[in-house]
Amino acid sequence: MKPKSARVNIENTKAQMRKGILEFCILSLLADTHAYASDIIEQLKSAELIVVEGTLYPLLTRLKNAGMLHYHWEESSSGPPRKYYTLTQMGKASLLELQETWGALSQAVNQITQRIKNQHNE
Amino acid sequence: MKPKSARVNIENTKAQMRKGILEFCILSLLADTHAYASDIIEQLKSAELIVVEGTLYPLLTRLKNAGMLHYHWEESSSGPPRKYYTLTQMGKASLLELQETWGALSQAVNQITQRIKNQHNE
DNA sequence: CATTCTACCTTGTTTCGCCAGATACTTTTT
DNA sequence: AAAAAGTATCTGGCGAAACAAGGTAGAATG
Numbered sequence: 001m002k003p004k005s006a007r008v009n010i011e012n013t014k015a016q017m018r019k020g021i022l023e024f025c026i027l028s029l030l031a032d033t034h035a036y037a038s039d040i041i042e043q044l045k046s047a048e049l050i051v052v053e054g055t056l057y058p059l060l061t062r063l064k065n066a067g068m069l070h071y072h073w074e075e076s077s078s079g080p081p082r083k084y085y086t087l088t089q090m091g092k093a094s095l096l097e098l099q100e101t102w103g104a105l106s107q108a109v110n111q112i113t114q115r116i117k118n119q120h121n122e
Numbered sequence: 123m124k125p126k127s128a129r130v131n132i133e134n135t136k137a138q139m140r141k142g143i144l145e146f147c148i149l150s151l152l153a154d155t156h157a158y159a160s161d162i163i164e165q166l167k168s169a170e171l172i173v174v175e176g177t178l179y180p181l182l183t184r185l186k187n188a189g190m191l192h193y194h195w196e197e198s199s200s201g202p203p204r205k206y207y208t209l210t211q212m213g214k215a216s217l218l219e220l221q222e223t224w225g226a227l228s229q230a231v232n233q234i235t236q237r238i239k240n241q242h243n244e
Numbered sequence: 245c246a247t248t249c250t251a252c253c254t255t256g257t258t259t260c261g262c263c264a265g266a267t268a269c270t271t272t273t274t
Numbered sequence: 275a276a277a278a279a280g281t282a283t284c285t286g287g288c289g290a291a292a293c294a295a296g297g298t299a300g301a302a303t304g
Contacts, residue, residue, distance in 0.1 A: 010219050016142025016260065017227055019291050020135045025234045037251070047230045055292050057253060062291095079250045080300055097132050099235070105139055106228050108171045112147045113221070138291065141260050159282070177261050179284055184260095201281040202269045 022051065022059060024098040027068065027091060036074075036082040060085060068094055144173060144181060146224055149190065149209065149217040158196075158204040182207060190216055 022044075029035065029043055037056055044051050060083075063069045068091035071083045087095065151157065151165055159178055166173050182205075185191045190213035193205045209217065 010216070010223065012259075013142045013145060013220065014223050014227075015292060017146075017223065019141040019260080020138025021227070021231060022292080023135060024139075025231060028235050044234070047233045048226060049230045049234070052293065053252085054254085054294065054296090057251095059291085061253085076250085076301090078302075080252080082251070094132070098135065101132065101136055101139065102231065102235075104170060105136075105143070106231075108169045109143060109147060109224065109228075111169045112166070112171070113150050113224075134290075137261060141291080144261080174262065175283085176263065176265090176285085179282095181261085183284085198270090198281085201271075202283080204282070 018049070021102070022049075022055070023063065024095075024102055025049065026056075026059065026063070027087065027095040027098060030069065030085055030087050031092070031095060034084045034086045036084050038082075040085075063091070067091075140171070143224070144171075144177070145185065146217075146220040147171065148178075148181065148185070149213060149220060152191065152207055152209050152213070153217060156206045156208040158206050160204075162207075185213070189213075 025044060026040060029040060035043070037053065037060065041051055041053070041056060060069065064071065064085070067088055069085045070088055071085045073081050074084050075081050147166060148162060151162055157165070159175065159182065163173055163175070163178060182191065186193065186207070189210055191207045192210055193207045195203045196206050197203050
């Protein structure tokens, strides 16, 4: 007898909006550098895009299994060794496609949103 | 014994990217007009944002149950009656929040993407 | 040696978009 | 009038992603 409906709040929508976008962001971050998980979280956070570990680790593994990324271990001077990820050739190709996909999507959204203002001026 | 991994293709990513964004688009379309399902699909399609009925109807119902939309039946001169949706007061408030959310998200993605170019120039 | 910190990983839940149907009513055709 | 086609609505099941809330293992610190 739980309230199954009305599950539309802003926080949830924010989480939904980033689905599939994180993948694009991570490939972008790794485009010409290598980084490990905490690096990536830090960089995303500095762009106001908060991500938690439980999200990032499965995503990195997924991208690695898909052949987009590969990693190598690197010793740290202050702690356990780290998995540093870089793009594969396939990863670079996918990044190009995702850039087009994101461009088309954001253009579509902006077109729909701006239609409101146009209608206001009629 | 199926290949459970490597399930990262562009088509799937496109579907993921639009999660939560469709909600924003539909509220935007209804900001100052009323429309029924086929209207909405048509307008989204003209912005290159293809949506199928199986996606839209549950979404409209969800938004209605959340108090964002309400509808009224209207007779059609050529076919069955139609459910015309409009924004409620809560829907208008949510639209404002989603506009900020979308703005922040797209700005974050652009910042991350453009960081690549900046690093190239260092 | 015990504690804290760092870095990695996993399980279960929720939500969404999509596919593939079904239902119901209206209009048109035969 | 009966059958066919068209319009508009809705539903069940599936796959994928983000998150919460854990856990493991080793290094640094006291």
